[in-house]
Amino acid sequence: MESDQRAPATRRRPGPRRILSEEVIVAAALRLLDERGAEAVSIRGIAAELGVAPNALYTYFPDKAAVLRTLVDRLIGEHDAEALADVGRPWRERVHELALGLRTRLLAHPGAAALLLGAPMDGPQALLLGERLFALLAEAGLDDDVAIHAGYVLIVYILGAIALEAAELDPARPAPPEAERIAARRAGFAALPADRYPRTAAGADTIAAYIGTGQFRWGLDRVLDGLIRPGPAGR
Amino acid sequence: MESDQRAPATRRRPGPRRILSEEVIVAAALRLLDERGAEAVSIRGIAAELGVAPNALYTYFPDKAAVLRTLVDRLIGEHDAEALADVGRPWRERVHELALGLRTRLLAHPGAAALLLGAPMDGPQALLLGERLFALLAEAGLDDDVAIHAGYVLIVYILGAIALEAAELDPARPAPPEAERIAARRAGFAALPADRYPRTAAGADTIAAYIGTGQFRWGLDRVLDGLIRPGPAGR
DNA sequence: ACCTGAACACCGTTCAAGT
DNA sequence: ACCTGAACACCGTTCAAGT
Numbered sequence: 001m002e003s004d005q006r007a008p009a010t011r012r013r014p015g016p017r018r019i020l021s022e023e024v025i026v027a028a029a030l031r032l033l034d035e036r037g038a039e040a041v042s043i044r045g046i047a048a049e050l051g052v053a054p055n056a057l058y059t060y061f062p063d064k065a066a067v068l069r070t071l072v073d074r075l076i077g078e079h080d081a082e083a084l085a086d087v088g089r090p091w092r093e094r095v096h097e098l099a100l101g102l103r104t105r106l107l108a109h110p111g112a113a114a115l116l117l118g119a120p121m122d123g124p125q126a127l128l129l130g131e132r133l134f135a136l137l138a139e140a141g142l143d144d145d146v147a148i149h150a151g152y153v154l155i156v157y158i159l160g161a162i163a164l165e166a167a168e169l170d171p172a173r174p175a176p177p178e179a180e181r182i183a184a185r186r187a188g189f190a191a192l193p194a195d196r197y198p199r200t201a202a203g204a205d206t207i208a209a210y211i212g213t214g215q216f217r218w219g220l221d222r223v224l225d226g227l228i229r230p231g232p233a234g235r
Numbered sequence: 236m237e238s239d240q241r242a243p244a245t246r247r248r249p250g251p252r253r254i255l256s257e258e259v260i261v262a263a264a265l266r267l268l269d270e271r272g273a274e275a276v277s278i279r280g281i282a283a284e285l286g287v288a289p290n291a292l293y294t295y296f297p298d299k300a301a302v303l304r305t306l307v308d309r310l311i312g313e314h315d316a317e318a319l320a321d322v323g324r325p326w327r328e329r330v331h332e333l334a335l336g337l338r339t340r341l342l343a344h345p346g347a348a349a350l351l352l353g354a355p356m357d358g359p360q361a362l363l364l365g366e367r368l369f370a371l372l373a374e375a376g377l378d379d380d381v382a383i384h385a386g387y388v389l390i391v392y393i394l395g396a397i398a399l400e401a402a403e404l405d406p407a408r409p410a411p412p413e414a415e416r417i418a419a420r421r422a423g424f425a426a427l428p429a430d431r432y433p434r435t436a437a438g439a440d441t442i443a444a445y446i447g448t449g450q451f452r453w454g455l456d457r458v459l460d461g462l463i464r465p466g467p468a469g470r
Numbered sequence: 471a472c473c474t475g476a477a478c479a480c481c482g483t484t485c486a487a488g489t
Numbered sequence: 490a491c492c493t494g495a496a497c498a499c500c501g502t503t504c505a506a507g508t
Contacts, residue, residue: 043501053474117398118349127432134434145441152445153454160395163352197362199369206380210387219388226461278482288493
């Protein structure tokens with residue numbers, strides 16, 4: 001019992017147990033986020049989910065913020081890199097695919113979307129996303145340094161729109177169908193005092209309908225228009 | 236001593252004490268946010284700042300989230316409404332003023348900026364901001380419902396850019412000068428492995444410089460260009 | 471190296487009570 | 490109506506220890 005000098009069972013000595021890993025922890029955090037909302041994602045909650053003592057997680061992450069940053073970065077990274085690099089397809093189509101794909105995946109985890117713009121976008125997957133956007137915009141004819149500025153503007157629009165849309169969702173449960181969300185918004189805006197917010201009340205139907213794929217795409221196209229064919233104030 | 240039947244001291248009976256108010260609570264929260272960062276803003280912390288028991292705040296706000304929502308909405312509302320409505324000045328100039336002013340004020344409270352896109356923008360001041368943007372864009376020649384969509388895109392860009400920029404700041408202390416922030420970014424990007432992030436590393440200087448008024452304005456102009464003169468895919 | 475038990479210094483919120 | 494004391498059910502993180 002006292003001899004731990006014996007040869008390693010596998011190639012490397014397995015250490016005491018090796019139950020956990022970064023992946024397993026992040027996966028548990030995401031599960032918690034989706035099932036019980038943002039405030040259920042605690043170190044203690046994740047540990048309980050994994051059947052482990054809370055402080056076990058500190059072997060893999062320095063603090064809770066690091067877990068969340070890693071989680072967000074992984075979600076950002078889940079896109080089809082090959083399709084984006086396929087030079088045979090028009091660049092605008094590929095930007096659409098990137099942006100819409102990102103929106104779909106992030107809205108599937110509304111709790112995570114709230115964390116999107118709360119920390120610097122400096123994770124490895126976020127940087128890769130930037131690389132791909134820069135390359136796409138360079139293909140579209142922009143000079144390298146303009147492409148970089150333009151890529152940042154695009155990221156701001158894409159992530160900002162997703163975050164703002166996700167803010168209306170209940171993070172504890174999957175997003176209701178678009179039609180339902182629009183109806184709820186319409187009711188809210190129509191109830192506003194028309195004397196104070198005349199345009200908002202009058203345009204309630206229009207504003208209510210901003211949520212959704214179609215409008216996300218419309219805004220994306222307008223931003224791309226502005227970036228690709230700079231106006232008189234151009235850089 | 237036992238008779239509390241006497242006539243009210245002032246016009247309305249003052250109640251037991253009336254120490255607190257919504258304004259005082261929000262102001263204390265903001266002070267805490269600026270001086271000691273986001274995580275110092277707790278119900279208990281605010282109460283201590285005000286010399287009051289923690290649960291006293293529940294007379295004025297239903298929960299902590301409501302305090303933060305009100306705080307953000309107030310910050311959004313601090314702009315010069317008259318200057319924006321001044322029809323004598325070009326609309327683009329007024330949009331700039333609105334956006335840049337918002338950026339300056341929100342970056343002065345980096346901790347608050349992180350909360351910007353975490354909750355729906357449905358506070359009274361946020362709605363007023365929307366009204367003003369819609370009016371400006373209608374002046375710029377957009378149809379009413381297009382102006383509403385365009386206004387939303389603008390808000391997404393403006394708030395998204397501010398949030399992303401604020402995410403790099405230490406919320407516990409005032410923002411360092413722009414040059415210093417750019418230098419710190421440049422060092423970070425230049426240190427990236429060039430084989431994995433070729434464009435990011437090569438463009439480190441450019442990316443580092445994205446932060447700042449000039450670039451915020453450049454992006455704003457590009458977005459406006461796209462919105463005001465819709466391209467072939469226009470709505 | 472990896473995990474546990476126990477503890478520290480906190481949280482938000484609720485309840486019953488005092489004025 | 491407005492505020493307090495006390496309590497409940499939590500937090501994130503650290504430390505010393507076991508293997």
